[in-house]
Every structure is written in structure tokens, then in C-alpha cells.
Amino acid sequence: MTVDQLLRDANPVPAVQPLSTRERNLMLHTIHERINADTLTSRKPLRGGRRFFLVPATWLAGVAVAGVVGMAVLAPADTPMAPAANAAELLNQAATNVPISTSQSALSSSPYIKVHKVGQVLASTGPTGWMVSTDRTEYVPLADTERTWIVEATANQVTQVYGSGTANKPRPETYVWATRPAGANEPGWARPNQAFLATLPLDPQLLRDRLYEHVAGHGFSDDAAAFTAISDLLKSGYAGDDLRACLYRVLALIPGVRIVAVDDPSLKGATVFTLDTGQDQRELVIAPASGELLAVRTKLIANMELVPAGTVIEQIRVTSAAVTGVPAELRAAVVGPCKPGPRPNGCYEQ
Amino acid sequence: MPAPQSRDERWFEDLFDRYHPHVLAYARRRLPSDAEDVAVDVFAAAWTERDRMPDAPLPWLYRCARNRVLTRQRSRNRHLRLTLKLTRLSPSAVSPQAAESGDADEWTRRLFDVLPDAEIEILKLAIWEELPLTEIAYVLGCSPGAARTRLYRARNHARETLAALGHPATGHSATTYPATP
Numbered sequence: 145m146t147v148d149q150l151l152r153d154a155n156p157v158p159a160v161q162p163l164s165t166r167e168r169n170l171m172l173h174t175i176h177e178r179i180n181a182d183t184l185t186s187r188k189p190l191r192g193g194r195r196f197f198l199v200p201a202t203w204l205a206g207v208a209v210a211g212v213v214g215m216a217v218l219a220p221a222d223t224p225m226a227p228a229a230n231a232a233e234l235l236n237q238a239a240t241n242v243p244i245s246t247s248q249s250a251l252s253s254s255p256y257i258k259v260h261k262v263g264q265v266l267a268s269t270g271p272t273g274w275m276v277s278t279d280r281t282e283y284v285p286l287a288d289t290e291r292t293w294i295v296e297a298t299a300n301q302v303t304q305v306y307g308s309g310t311a312n313k314p315r316p317e318t319y320v321w322a323t324r325p326a327g328a329n330e331p332g333w334a335r336p337n338q339a340f341l342a343t344l345p346l347d348p349q350l351l352r353d354r355l356y357e358h359v360a361g362h363g364f365s366d367d368a369a370a371f372t373a374i375s376d377l378l379k380s381g382y383a384g385d386d387l388r389a390c391l392y393r394v395l396a397l398i399p400g401v402r403i404v405a406v407d408d409p410s411l412k413g414a415t416v417f418t419l420d421t422g423q424d425q426r427e428l429v430i431a432p433a434s435g436e437l438l439a440v441r442t443k444l445i446a447n448m449e450l451v452p453a454g455t456v457i458e459q460i461r462v463t464s465a466a467v468t469g470v471p472a473e474l475r476a477a478v479v480g481p482c483k484p485g486p487r488p489n490g491c492y493e494q
Numbered sequence: 495m496p497a498p499q500s501r502d503e504r505w506f507e508d509l510f511d512r513y514h515p516h517v518l519a520y521a522r523r524r525l526p527s528d529a530e531d532v533a534v535d536v537f538a539a540a541w542t543e544r545d546r547m548p549d550a551p552l553p554w555l556y557r558c559a560r561n562r563v564l565t566r567q568r569s570r571n572r573h574l575r576l577t578l579k580l581t582r583l584s585p586s587a588v589s590p591q592a593a594e595s596g597d598a599d600e601w602t603r604r605l606f607d608v609l610p611d612a613e614i615e616i617l618k619l620a621i622w623e624e625l626p627l628t629e630i631a632y633v634l635g636c637s638p639g640a641a642r643t644r645l646y647r648a649r650n651h652a653r654e655t656l657a658a659l660g661h662p663a664t665g666h667s668a669t670t671y672p673a674t675p
Contacts, residue, residue: 147617147649148620148649150598150601150602150656150661151617151618151622152621153598154598154601154602155523155621156522156523156526156599157522157523157622159515159519160516160518160519160522161515163514168510168511171514171530171533171534172507172510174534175510175534175537179538179541327500334503334504335502
């Protein structure tokens, strides 16, 4: 017998069985939570906070999946599975009242879309947590060979959420950079571009069918995954007004979408729509009277490290418009290639 | 592997589906009680560091898993580990029946109690993970030439140790490895 044979015979784990779909989604959910926890406990003052923007849609769908499983066990038998009537009515009302000033066809034929995202995001500096303002403008190209140009000002307003002391309080900073061109990546719901969005039907039932075809099999609940996909698309700012109105109507068709109380005085007159997910509750803040999307929010419903349940960890308001080009001063501020590591100011990604 | 700029959530899920069993097996072979946690750590790091991951991800994932395992092992109660090691090293730790029958688990336990950790790890990478020398070198952070030398020495040391422990028959390794590039 050789050493190799002896050790091979003693291998305590000759093989690992593939995960079931349920185990797989729960594991992905756990990884997502770990990434968020690492972000919140990171000592990187603000760059870590930015990572909240980067949580992929399908993982959030996984979170939704886990929540729905929990609900299936805990909810009473007579829990209504259709959307509450007022939620669907208000979503349809909002859709009707959306002014179509920038249609999807106009956006999809414009050289660039200017997307403006304003809001707050939670950043952590160890034992203290801060809500940090963010004001970000993106110039997103129609051509996938062009770069997206971004200018972002952060921490002009900072509010302490938990902990004490101001030693690591985030300071105001402004970053300018350009991303890599999207290249030949296949666009889709998870990576939408204007060419893809232009192919989407503007009939709510047809759009719903296209969306559910995409999310089918992603976890235990297609409904939760569909809600997350729509909120991601709305948050991207890539949707034209007519597509946004259609997405509201699709939301009205999703079972389980409900209204939650408005807990922010600045959102008076708005309605907050959500779908129970068990973790990281995604909320769409919409004004039914005007059809305006006032914010996309993410709220914790369970404690995460030092962050208490109920904390809104991200709230972003998105507006967009068709533009013909990138401002010359923004292009001039990007002077060289980015180097590996944290993104420095004034560079383009290679 | 796609280029770093296309490493999106779909890429990540493909990476997870393809390599999670390997990473989980690696962790279970070294730290069974924390294996799932180690795998979660590794894939969380894979997402965070996706732009820096090489085109062949498995050695990177193993290297990351190795670091996580070592960190957790170091943080455990030293006294407890010493106690367990002393227990295993005692003559009664291997039953006569097991020794006579050539029980692979028992002999391997005795062997690993004697070999240095570095030699154990390179043997595991070569035999349990079935990695080629270049990938072993990446995981250990050394050159392929150094990995070949270390593996050769570890095999020899293992064979000599088994003989000293009274193992009935352990000959030369039959495994061959590709030449260092």
C-alpha cells in the first residue's frame, strides 16, 4: 500500500452531494447576509457603505425566497394570497397618473441617459453607524462600447444611527470616474440596457409574463423575485415613464404586495408598497396622485450586528432624462486609468 | 471564466454552483464543525474580490478557504487541542484490531499526529483535493518547484513515519505529477 492509497482510503469526505434548490438558495442568502455584515462592520469609512448599491438582484430574490418560506410556515391558513385591494388600486392609480414626458422609445434612442440618484445609505465605522447622504449622477451610454461616467458626492449630510463618538465620522467627498464599457455582455433583467428595455412589452399582462418567465425557478417564490426585479429596474433609472407606469401595473398583479405605514415625515402623501421577504425589506415609495417614484428603500426587519431592526439602510430617489452627451468638465476630470484596489478619484476603469 | 467586467450575479451563481461542493469538501476535511461557515466566508470573499480573482478560480478559492480554516483553528482553545493531541498520541489511541487490519482512518490519524502541519496540508491537497503541482503551489503561496520538493519530502516523511509506527506495508507513491512548467 502506498501513502497515497492509505490517505485516499482515509479521506473523510470523498465527495459532497450537490445542494438541493432550497439549500442552495438559503446558502446564497447566507452569503448575501455575510457580505452585508462585513460591509457594516468594515472600518472602511464610506467605500464599504457604497457596497449596498452592489447587492445583486437575484440574491435579494434569494432573501425574498427565504422570507416566503418562513411565511408559509408561520402564516395562518386564511392569509390572503392576493394583493390587498387598496394596494392594487393605488398602484393602478399611480400608473394612470404617470406623466409620459420621457418614453422608453425616447430613452432607448438617446445617446446617453442622465440618471440622478439622491438619498441616504448606511455606512459603518466599527462601533458607530451613520446615515450618509449620497448624490450621484450617471451618464449611461446607449452604445455598449462607451463608458458610463459618474460623479458622486457623499457625506455632505451625516446622521448618527447608533453608537457614540465622532472619531470616524465620514467626511464629505466627491468622486469622479468612468466605468468599463459594458461590452458584449448579454443584457437582461439582471443587466438591463436600453436595447433590452426597448424590447419589453408595454402591456401589463405581457410584461408580467415576460418577467415571470425570467424569475421562474429562482427560489421558492416567483412573486418575491418579480417584486425585487421590478424594484431593481425602477432603482436603476433606466425605465422610461411609460415602462415605469406599466411596471406599476405589473406590481398590482403580484400576489402579496401590500401597503406599509409611512414612517418618514418627508414622505407625506406617499404610499409605501412592499412584499414580505423576511429580511432586508424592499420598499417602493410611490405617490399615487402623481405617479412619481419618490424612493426605493431597504429596511432591516431583524437586527444585523449592531444595526437595530427597523433601520432604513438605504433610501434612494431616482430621476432620469435623455441627454445628448457627457459634460465636458466631467470628461476632463477623468485623467488616467484606475489602479487595482479601492477606486481612486478621477480615473477610468480598465 | 468571463472577464472581470462581466462578473455579475449570474457569474457568481455559476461559480457557486460549480465550486461550492469542492470548497465545502475542503473545509469538511479540515474543520468539520465549521465547514459551512468557512464556505460562506469563502464565497462572500469571492464576490467582494471578484475583480481580482484569476481565470481559474478553484486554487484561489482553496487558498481563501485555507486562510479561513487556519484563522479559525488558531482561535480555538489551545489547551483543548493539546489535550486531544496527547490523547491521540497515546499507545491506546489505536486499537490493536485497527492496527492489524490496516484501518486507514486510524493509521492516518496516527500519521497526522506526527507529521508537521505543512506536510499534512500538502499531502491533503495532492491526494484529497487532487490538485496538480501548479495549483498546490498557488494555494500554498510558493513556487511550483518548491511545491514539488515539499510534496516529495512529505511523502517520504509519511512513509518513514508509518514504518516507524509499525504499519504493515507502505511502499512508494504510485501517483505521478506533471512537470513544473
